[in-house]
Amino acid sequence: MDKYSVFSARLVEQTEYMASGHRACQGCAEVLALRLVLKALGRDTIVAMSTGCMEIISSPLPLTSWNIPWIHNAFENSSAVVSGCESGMKAMMRKGKLAPKKINFVAMGGDGATADIGMGPLSGALERGHDMIYVCYDNEAYMNTGIQRSSSTPYGASTTTSPAGKASIGQQTRKKNMPQIAVAHNVPYVATACPSFPFDLMEKVKRAAEIPGPAYLHILSVCPTGWRIPPDEAIRYGRLAVDTCMFPLYEVVDGKYRLTYRPNPVLPLKEYLSGQGRYRHLTEKDHEKIESMMKSDYEKIVKLSDEV
Amino acid sequence: MGSGRKGVEVSIAMADAVAQADVDVIAAYPITPQTHIVEHLADIVADGELDAEFVPVDSEHSAMSVCCGSAAVGARTFTSTSSQGLALMSEIFFITAAMRLPVVMALANRSLSSPLSIWNDHSDVMMVRDAGWIHIFIENGQEAYDAIFNSFRIAEDPDVMLPVAVNMDGFILTHMIEPVEYVDNELVKKYIPEFKMKNALHPDCPISMGCFGMPEIYTETQMNREVGVVNSYPVIIKAWEEWGQLTGRHYHPVETYLSDDAEYCIVTMGSFGETAMEVADMLREEGEKVGVVKIRLWRPFPLDEFRKAVLGKKGLIVIDRAISFGGPGGPVASEVRSALYNKKGAPVVVNYVAGLAGRDVSRKDFRNIILEGKKKAESGDTEGFTLYGVRG
Numbered sequence A: 001m002d003k004y005s006v007f008s009a010r011l012v013e014q015t016e017y018m019a020s021g022h023r024a025c026q027g028c029a030e031v032l033a034l035r036l037v038l039k040a041l042g043r044d045t046i047v048a049m050s051t052g053c054m055e056i057i058s059s060p061l062p063l064t065s066w067n068i069p070w071i072h073n074a075f076e077n078s079s080a081v082v083s084g085c086e087s088g089m090k091a092m093m094r095k096g097k098l099a100p101k102k103i104n105f106v107a108m109g110g111d112g113a114t115a116d117i118g119m120g121p122l123s124g125a126l127e128r129g130h131d132m133i134y135v136c137y138d139n140e141a142y143m144n145t146g147i148q149r150s151s152s153t154p155y156g157a158s159t160t161t162s163p164a165g166k167a168s169i170g171q172q173t174r175k176k177n178m179p180q181i182a183v184a185h186n187v188p189y190v191a192t193a194c195p196s197f198p199f200d201l202m203e204k205v206k207r208a209a210e211i212p213g214p215a216y217l218h219i220l221s222v223c224p225t226g227w228r229i230p231p232d233e234a235i236r237y238g239r240l241a242v243d244t245c246m247f248p249l250y251e252v253v254d255g256k257y258r259l260t261y262r263p264n265p266v267l268p269l270k271e272y273l274s275g276q277g278r279y280r281h282l283t284e285k286d287h288e289k290i291e292s293m294m295k296s297d298y299e300k301i302v303k304l305s306d307e308v
Numbered sequence B: 001m002g003s004g005r006k007g008v009e010v011s012i013a014m015a016d017a018v019a020q021a022d023v024d025v026i027a028a029y030p031i032t033p034q035t036h037i038v039e040h041l042a043d044i045v046a047d048g049e050l051d052a053e054f055v056p057v058d059s060e061h062s063a064m065s066v067c068c069g070s071a072a073v074g075a076r077t078f079t080s081t082s083s084q085g086l087a088l089m090s091e092i093f094f095i096t097a098a099m100r101l102p103v104v105m106a107l108a109n110r111s112l113s114s115p116l117s118i119w120n121d122h123s124d125v126m127m128v129r130d131a132g133w134i135h136i137f138i139e140n141g142q143e144a145y146d147a148i149f150n151s152f153r154i155a156e157d158p159d160v161m162l163p164v165a166v167n168m169d170g171f172i173l174t175h176m177i178e179p180v181e182y183v184d185n186e187l188v189k190k191y192i193p194e195f196k197m198k199n200a201l202h203p204d205c206p207i208s209m210g211c212f213g214m215p216e217i218y219t220e221t222q223m224n225r226e227v228g229v230v231n232s233y234p235v236i237i238k239a240w241e242e243w244g245q246l247t248g249r250h251y252h253p254v255e256t257y258l259s260d261d262a263e264y265c266i267v268t269m270g271s272f273g274e275t276a277m278e279v280a281d282m283l284r285e286e287g288e289k290v291g292v293v294k295i296r297l298w299r300p301f302p303l304d305e306f307r308k309a310v311l312g313k314k315g316l317i318v319i320d321r322a323i324s325f326g327g328p329g330g331p332v333a334s335e336v337r338s339a340l341y342n343k344k345g346a347p348v349v350v351n352y353v354a355g356l357a358g359r360d361v362s363r364k365d366f367r368n369i370i371l372e373g374k375k376k377a378e379s380g381d382t383e384g385f386t387l388y389g390v391r392g
């Protein structure tokens, strides 16, 4: 964790912007990620959120878990909604209709909202250059609607619309590489994170907030319900994803890649795959195939990081 | 821009009105026949004549989403679309009203695909009839210009807080050059002062917008919407009254022409109204006692005014510019029939659908429709609708 400001658990913001009492499943690491993101952002933040688990669990009328201004509109458009918030406030502040203030404009969505249905609006918002942060909580399926596959579901995972069966391994396609799609928009900041590495995550959120222009954060968010693991294992599986190199932690500042964490030692992929119900049907051979895909993906990132 | 009378394309006049209204955000995606409005606004912003964010979005769906975000922080917000654009944004169009976000839209009415057609009818707006927006229909360039100010005034009223669509016939109106009397900016400022939203998103006031509703509360949220739309009515009337006092141009939810002593009235919405009035003059000379009833306010539907205008007549000939496939008639006729059902002195209603996708409806056609419609009314042939001029 070199190059980082020193973090210790005690120095972390005490205020909770996401109140307890929400309706997330036990052990949900997606809501943990959300909580950490908000702690790093602080109070001067406006969040636009896509439909999905985090929206449903936090806002049953007439209750809300949100201690910051929050807007939900639809499934695919949080990036466009936040573009509107940012544009509106920018114009009003410039015209003297509103007192000037630095505000974090943050859009949030699941992997389905981001990599599938909301891809167009997200691409538009990144390209237009709004001063905003987009946070994707990637739990690798549409969990809110009952664990259906998304384009971010990894190869081999069994979901309710990519079920493993005699004629199918489960998800037959490779995980869409959202962070690199974001990088291709030439935005100043892109990073991956995982709440099992909370300081790394919060550091990246802060950096995203500081840098003017659009930033994209892709957060692996372990979902015990959908991954079919015990609720008390969510943090461990997040660590395993990173320590097996399945989910590398890196950031891309102005196009320059940097791994923010290099697992040492790298753990065998089997440890990550074998305990999860969604991968239960996989054979040794399948593991090998996934490992070779994973290696080639990881090596690309290492190469890009080593270039600098 | 300057006040005074100008010969100007209706789209340009509308865009000028939006600039005079000092909007903060414009988010729109190009589609014929709306394009001239947003292109002109882009020019105005690029020339520094209007200090606003012009957000060149990736789609109409995003256009309306940006408008929602912008209105939610309390910024004055404008958009414009047509046809397929409206269909694509329809998901968010409904949400805008449900979240009580006072966006103003210029809706250049155009037919829906397929077959693809860029010409005018009302099938696009009828698709979103029940979204909870306020809908105003206009007939000419002056009304287009005026309606922008009226709409911001109505939308942003704290007792209303609803989006407003100004409906105008694509090409037939949008692309016409007409004389338009511009007002001065001082008058505009007086009529629509700076928008100060009570519950805008702001870190100093951490509210949640767009929460999720379980069955125990959903019905109440819809009642709230219904009450909101119905209660906008007196505000709309007042907004028009004040505009009348300031400019001498008076608008009403239902407008009539030669209808006082008429036995039969043509009912229209939009630019058909102007032709209908000319034809009424013609028919009067021939001794036919016909008049015209024009619906300007489509939502909230002006039930009382409409009834007042038509009860006691022998018959109404309602001309629709959209079909409800397999339904009992065009959308306007269905509304009219249900407004009159069980009412004493209710005229019989004959329905024509005409002018789909810009098919020209000439004065001669109007005359045919009225005379044939009258015969139908007299003979009791009043079921369903007739698709005027259809071949084969």
Ligand SMILES: Cc1ncc(C[n+]2csc(CCOP(=O)(O)OP(=O)(O)O)c2C)c(N)n1
Residues within 6 Å of the ligand: A030, A051, A052, A053, A054, A075, A076, A109, A110, A111, A112, A113, A114, A137, A139, A141, A142, A143, A144, A145, A150
């Ligand atoms: C236009 C539209 N299509 C489908 C849905 C149904 N839907 C709601 S949430 C959701 C899945 C959300 O998945 P993701 O974005 O990955 O978030 P998660 O629940 O996994 O956190 C779906 C399919 C919807 N609300 N709107």
Ligand code: SF4
Residues within 6 Å of the ligand: A023, A024, A025, A026, A027, A028, A029, A030, A031, A053, A054, A057, A139, A143, A144, A222, A223, A224, A225, A226
């Ligand atoms: S389904 Fe998964 S992501 Fe959704 S609340 Fe439960 S654990 Fe969290």
Ligand SMILES: [Mg+2]
Residues within 6 Å of the ligand: A110, A111, A112, A137, A138, A139, A140, A141, A142, A143
């Ligand atoms: Mg998901």
